[in-house]
Amino acid sequence: MTSSKRQGLKIAIAGKGGVGKTTVAAGLARLFAAEGRRVIAVDADPDANLGSALGAPGQELASLAPLARMGDLVAERVGSPGGFFRLNPKVDDLPESISLDIDGVRLLVLGSVEKGGAGCICPESAMLKALVRYLVIEVNDVVILDMEAGIEHLGRGTASYVDAFVVVAEPGKRSAQTASTVSKLAAELGVESCFLVVNKVRSTEEASAVSNALPELAYLGSISESEAIRAADVAGVPCDDPLFVKELLSLKEALVKKVKNAKGLGLEINAV
């Protein structure tokens, strides 16, 4: 039996707001699902919109409460501050019980947690951290985390189990600055493999300029600035534009190859 670290494929996607994290996360999730992989897509951005990028119908999304808002469930599993408080609540049923299936991708929406005082651990944040830990360390599926720049829910101890930390940047100084900050944060948390995807590029020179500005990140590939991506977003449907799918496929292949090399021959990504 190989160690749990060698099972599945765990990808966290981070970067400045608006660079295209959700677009890349949804695109990769759909590609892996189309290959017959079991895929869990985790919306870990408080500004949650992964469901819409995956093409979930509006009314289904509206009825999907984020985990952080499931007060009764959180109280039942974690307890309450001052009372009984469990830091490792049961979460293994949640990927089935609170997810929404969208074309073979299981979507989990985490939601945001109000910041407490310094040192305060609130039940919601304990629950979210426990679920992310479980998904990253225990689950044997493809798990894709659509994060924010702050990588809030990725605690020390979980981060080192992420196979690929993908930072998305677009041409320009500002997103490169955020990319650099996020990758430092990830490295401090113990993430071993940080990659760069340059989105919204108009030429190969633009992609190289961003990648040259971020030597600490291993360049994975780029996605062209595309009217089709924008139009799909406006229509609330996933983007199946041939150029976008081709670019995503090459990103996915580069990613799987690099992770396989890093993990050795033990990598097995479970099919359905």
Ligand SMILES: Nc1ncnc2c1ncn2[C@@H]1O[C@H](COP(=O)(O)OP(=O)(O)O)[C@@H](O)[C@H]1O
């Ligand atoms: N390659 C691209 N070309 C054109 N528009 C894009 C591209 N990638 C993303 N977008 C658009 O940019 C906006 C932000 O993308 P999104 O994936 O939501 O970013 P993030 O999740 O990082 O905030 C959306 O309107 C999306 O449709």
Ligand SMILES: [Mg+2]
């Ligand atoms: Mg997003």
